[in-house]
Amino acid sequence: MAGIYIHVPFCYTRCSYCDFYKTTDQQLKDEYIKALCKEIELNRSFLLKETIQTIYFGGGTPSTLNVDKLETILQTLQQFTSFKYLQELTLEVNPDDVNANYIKHIVGIGVNRLSMGIQSFFDAHLRRMNRRHNAEQARNAIRIAKENGIKNMSIDLIYGLPYMTFDEWQENVRLAIESDVQHISAYHLTFEKGTLYYDYLKKGKLTEVPEESSVEQFDYLVSQLKKAGFEHYEISNFAKKGLESKHNSNYWTGLKYLGLGPSAHSFDGENRMWNVRDIKRYCDALKNKQSYFEQETLSDTDRYNEFIMLGLRTQKGFKMNLLDAFNATIKQYFNDELKQQIAQNNVTLHNGYCFVSEDKKMIIDSIISDFFYVE
Numbered sequence: 001m002a003g004i005y006i007h008v009p010f011c012y013t014r015c016s017y018c019d020f021y022k023t024t025d026q027q028l029k030d031e032y033i034k035a036l037c038k039e040i041e042l043n044r045s046f047l048l049k050e051t052i053q054t055i056y057f058g059g060g061t062p063s064t065l066n067v068d069k070l071e072t073i074l075q076t077l078q079q080f081t082s083f084k085y086l087q088e089l090t091l092e093v094n095p096d097d098v099n100a101n102y103i104k105h106i107v108g109i110g111v112n113r114l115s116m117g118i119q120s121f122f123d124a125h126l127r128r129m130n131r132r133h134n135a136e137q138a139r140n141a142i143r144i145a146k147e148n149g150i151k152n153m154s155i156d157l158i159y160g161l162p163y164m165t166f167d168e169w170q171e172n173v174r175l176a177i178e179s180d181v182q183h184i185s186a187y188h189l190t191f192e193k194g195t196l197y198y199d200y201l202k203k204g205k206l207t208e209v210p211e212e213s214s215v216e217q218f219d220y221l222v223s224q225l226k227k228a229g230f231e232h233y234e235i236s237n238f239a240k241k242g243l244e245s246k247h248n249s250n251y252w253t254g255l256k257y258l259g260l261g262p263s264a265h266s267f268d269g270e271n272r273m274w275n276v277r278d279i280k281r282y283c284d285a286l287k288n289k290q291s292y293f294e295q296e297t298l299s300d301t302d303r304y305n306e307f308i309m310l311g312l313r314t315q316k317g318f319k320m321n322l323l324d325a326f327n328a329t330i331k332q333y334f335n336d337e338l339k340q341q342i343a344q345n346n347v348t349l350h351n352g353y354c355f356v357s358e359d360k361k362m363i364i365d366s367i368i369s370d371f372f373y374v375e
């Protein structure tokens with residue numbers, strides 16, 4: 001089983017906090033599609049060999065592509081792989097790209113899951129984040145998607161915004177629940193280098209929210225979503241029963257995936273590859289039959305650290321017997337660390353799984369880094 005990730009790097013504008021690879025140059029779309037189809041062809045041996053279970057169009061803003069372009073990509077993939085076992089085909093969309101016609105057409109080409117970048121239901125927040133949509137468009141987009149055939153939808157929210165009050169966060173959570181979607185992803189704002197917000201932070205125009213506020217917002221989110229019937233299956237992700245993101249869950253359990261498009265990452269079980277993070281260089285390299293990616297073979301230590309990071313971020317944790325795949329030194333290190341973490345009640349062992357204790361989720365990053373093995 002494997003997944004395919006397709007990075008669509010086009011956005012009409014740049015959100016103030018975003019450090020995903022993107023371009024606002026819409027003229028490059030045709031060239032991008034050509035290069036992407038070429039890249040698919042170059043990966044024919046992976047595609048012919050693997051059973052594809054999930055496809056995920058991420059970005060950037062995949063909904064900046066019209067249906068013909070999306071269909072071209074899917075048809076090219078189908079020249080080399082069967083969609084017989086495809087369970088999930090996700091498209092990330094921005095609310096302002098959603099209309100009934102577009103949704104009907106993407107459903108028609110096989111999209112069965114949407115991931116919509118809502119972020120907040122407050123116009124003032126959306127303006128400050130430089131989002132293109134407003135709160136009314138967000139609510140309408142969810143409704144239109146549902147009315148036109150989308151039965152599995154995720155929405156993204158951001159918390160930890162310096163200018164958001166706790167009352168506003170409560171209202172965002174309430175409206176997210178009321179929107180009756182199957183999946184909610186909520187991410188704390190981070191100030192990434194290269195973003196406008198990072199500059200604002202450095203210049204003192206914005207400040208990070210105090211840790212107590214982050215904890216208060218996170219705890220509120222978790223308690224309300226649980227009450228509303230969502231399962232908290234990964235630190236930032238909540239789903240109605242059986243509707244967890246299959247694509248992302250596969251990343252977290254270490255399955256293979258093929259990443260296509262500029263800046264996309266791939267994993268073939270042993271090696272990690274990452275495509276050039278520049279659309280012009282990506283298109284030129286594919287046109288001129290030059291290399292467009294770098295790769296590394298993961299060492300035992302890399303694989304262990306990744307296993308810990310991905311496994312502990314999930315609600316279920318990881319199966320203890322999977323540690324047998326690592327060498328004796330790493331296993332010894334893990335066991336020593338495990339004793340200390342259990343003594344502090346940071347992690348729990350249950351039914352052969354190891355997971356971060358419920359009340360320690362806010363310090364998950366420090367728990368994970370304590371488990372990291374450094375050679």
Ligand code: SF4
Nearest residue numbers: 011014015018059060
């Ligand atoms: S958040 Fe999404 S829409 Fe905004 S700039 Fe980043 S990729 Fe584009």
